[in-house]
Amino acid sequence: MDYILAGIQEAFVLLLSGDEEVYTAVFATLKVSSMSIFFTLVIGLPTGFLLGYTNFPGKNFVRSVVDALLALPTVVVGLWVYAFISSRGPLGNLNLLFTLPGVAIGEVVLALPIVIALSAQAIEELDLSVKDTLLTLGAAGRKLALDILWEGRYGMLMAAVTAYGRIISEVGVATMLGGNIKWRTRTITTAMAFETNKGQFAMGMALGFILLLIAFIVNGTLSFAKRMRQSR
Amino acid sequence: MLYELKNIKRYYNGRCALSINHLAIEGGQIYALVGPNGSGKTTLLRILAFLDEPTMGEVFYNGSLVAPKMMPFLRREVTMLLQDSRLLTRKVKDNVAYGLKLRGMDPLSMKHRVNEALEMVGLSPKEFANRKWYELSGGEAQRVALASRLVLRPKVLLLDEPTANVDAVSESLINDAVVRAKEEWKTTIIVVSHNLLWLYSVADEVLTLWGGRIIQQGPENIIPGPWKKLETGLYCKTLRDGQKIFVSGEPSESKVISISPSEILLASHGEKSSARNVLRGFVTQMTYHNGDQVRVHVSVGDITLVAFLTKDAVMDLNLHPGMDIYVIFKASAAKWL
Numbered sequence: 001m002d003y004i005l006a007g008i009q010e011a012f013v014l015l016l017s018g019d020e021e022v023y024t025a026v027f028a029t030l031k032v033s034s035m036s037i038f039f040t041l042v043i044g045l046p047t048g049f050l051l052g053y054t055n056f057p058g059k060n061f062v063r064s065v066v067d068a069l070l071a072l073p074t075v076v077v078g079l080w081v082y083a084f085i086s087s088r089g090p091l092g093n094l095n096l097l098f099t100l101p102g103v104a105i106g107e108v109v110l111a112l113p114i115v116i117a118l119s120a121q122a123i124e125e126l127d128l129s130v131k132d133t134l135l136t137l138g139a140a141g142r143k144l145a146l147d148i149l150w151e152g153r154y155g156m157l158m159a160a161v162t163a164y165g166r167i168i169s170e171v172g173v174a175t176m177l178g179g180n181i182k183w184r185t186r187t188i189t190t191a192m193a194f195e196t197n198k199g200q201f202a203m204g205m206a207l208g209f210i211l212l213l214i215a216f217i218v219n220g221t222l223s224f225a226k227r228m229r230q231s232r
Numbered sequence: 233m234l235y236e237l238k239n240i241k242r243y244y245n246g247r248c249a250l251s252i253n254h255l256a257i258e259g260g261q262i263y264a265l266v267g268p269n270g271s272g273k274t275t276l277l278r279i280l281a282f283l284d285e286p287t288m289g290e291v292f293y294n295g296s297l298v299a300p301k302m303m304p305f306l307r308r309e310v311t312m313l314l315q316d317s318r319l320l321t322r323k324v325k326d327n328v329a330y331g332l333k334l335r336g337m338d339p340l341s342m343k344h345r346v347n348e349a350l351e352m353v354g355l356s357p358k359e360f361a362n363r364k365w366y367e368l369s370g371g372e373a374q375r376v377a378l379a380s381r382l383v384l385r386p387k388v389l390l391l392d393e394p395t396a397n398v399d400a401v402s403e404s405l406i407n408d409a410v411v412r413a414k415e416e417w418k419t420t421i422i423v424v425s426h427n428l429l430w431l432y433s434v435a436d437e438v439l440t441l442w443g444g445r446i447i448q449q450g451p452e453n454i455i456p457g458p459w460k461k462l463e464t465g466l467y468c469k470t471l472r473d474g475q476k477i478f479v480s481g482e483p484s485e486s487k488v489i490s491i492s493p494s495e496i497l498l499a500s501h502g503e504k505s506s507a508r509n510v511l512r513g514f515v516t517q518m519t520y521h522n523g524d525q526v527r528v529h530v531s532v533g534d535i536t537l538v539a540f541l542t543k544d545a546v547m548d549l550n551l552h553p554g555m556d557i558y559v560i561f562k563a564s565a566a567k568w569l
Contacts, residue, residue: 129314129316129317129318130318132283132312132314133314133317133318133320133377134320135283135307136281136283136307136311136312136313136314136381137311137330137331137334137380137381137384138307138308138311138331138334138335138384139334140304140307141304143334147320150321151320151321153321154321228321
């Protein structure tokens with residue numbers, strides 16, 4: 001028990017003293033997660049909206065595939081993206097392996113099904129009555145589509161926050177594609193795994209506190225989105 | 233003529249939900265749609281609101297055949313309050329102003345119109361305009377939804393059970409606002425409501441639907457149950473003042489009967505009659521109907537019955553509002569809906 005208490009104490013010292021190693025990992029995490037969530041949302045939200053809003057032959061099949069991809073193992077994503085961006089892969093000349101943009105690609109692949117599936121579901125769950133309500137008030141065409149999107153905004157926010165939660169806590173892709181290179185691609189999660197293995201318990205604890213703080217913020221936002229959505 | 237429907241059929245998954253050979257709807261009137269669940273009322277409302285197209289047949293609006301590409305434009309003057317109407321996830325004033333913004337109204341006139349519509353449904357603009365959509369009771373939310381339609385001063389307002397899930401105060405305010413829309417803007421109202429007594433008291437025309445077909449067009453006396461079966465085979469309903477109504481036939485699932493006003497006679501004395509029903513009441517309202525007839529509303533117990541009389545008959549009986557009168561009809565005059 002003493003070593004846990006000592007670890008916690010030392011963790012606070014590291015955090016409050018602005019330890020460079022800790023904060024480099026934190027900034028790397030924030031940088032890569034921001035990149036990942038940005039591209040995930042840019043691609044995922046319009047795709048999810050279209051999937052939920054439109055009807056086309058094979059829609060159910062596409063939904064099933066997207067839903068199946070929700071359970072995509074991170075190491076499988078890591079492996080496939082590794083194959084594409086390694087020097088022998090089709091994107092090898094871009095030199096993305098063991099860089100933060102390389103990690104971001106893997107995390108986008110991981111988070112995209114979450115954003116697509118949840119935002120499509122959010123639009124579908126608005127059900128016909130919202131569309132009919134807008135129609136009866138005179139909305140049509142692009143305005144109708146944009147207002148349905150607006151009415152589904154809390155569902156969309158839930159999709160974004162859930163995806164961010166997945167990205168920020170992810171370790172498999174970050175390790176395989178980032179390589180856990182100190183001062184460069186080491187993120188909170190990879191650093192925690194690595195430092196704990198080395199016996200640097202305090203460092204792991206300090207990073208863990210920051211990760212928990214981010215998780216609380218993410219969950220708080222998620223709860224807000226849920227409440228607003230249920231208040232419809 | 234505002235609407236004309238010709239040979240309309242609407243199928244859902246191979247089942248015919250609506251089949252109307254011909255229906256004409258005049259502007260500036262209140263039409264009531266009555267009939268049991270699944271009789272096609274909502275399907276008809278959706279077609280009239282240009283939310284849905286018939287599978288086959290023709291809909292004429294203002295004399296023009298309605299093509300699908302015209303529907304978004306027509307929805308600018310025809311609006312509908314849905315049975316499960318939703319508020320948009322924004323403030324009350326933004327909900328009410330939504331349709332006006334779409335129509336490009338300037339902010340100053342818009343504010344005035346929003347306040348007017350809120351007051352029309354009994355909501356103080358000062359108290360409610362800035363409330364969020366989740367800060368309202370069910371009745372208040374429904375009144376805001378109605379205000380969002382009334383603010384448009386629509387040419388046609390279609391209402392699908394507007395008071396189904398609201399408190400008594402909201403119900404009364406909604407009903408009053410609907411009648412005011414007709415009176416102030418000559419809005420044509422087409423309404424489905426469980427409140428048959430209100431519906432009947434305000435409707436100029438009643439369309440009775442059954443199995444997707446219009447089985448009767450014209451004002452009807454609608455009397456809900458409960459009905460008690462008697463040993464004689466007749467069914468009996470006891471009114472609040474103790475008088476009884478007797479009807480024959482077998483009850484339908486809805487346990488509601490309709491009696492055509494033409495089947496009802498009025499007499500100044502309750503003399504012996506071959507008719508099973510002789511009920512005591514008093515005249516509440518008299519209006520002209522189709523020029524040569526007078527529509528007489530008679531309050532009997534807790535219901536109102538309507539009869540059509542010629543002008544001569546009104547003169548003979550010296551009929552006037554407040555006068556005690558006897559309502560006479562046969563047990564077989566009632567139809568189970």
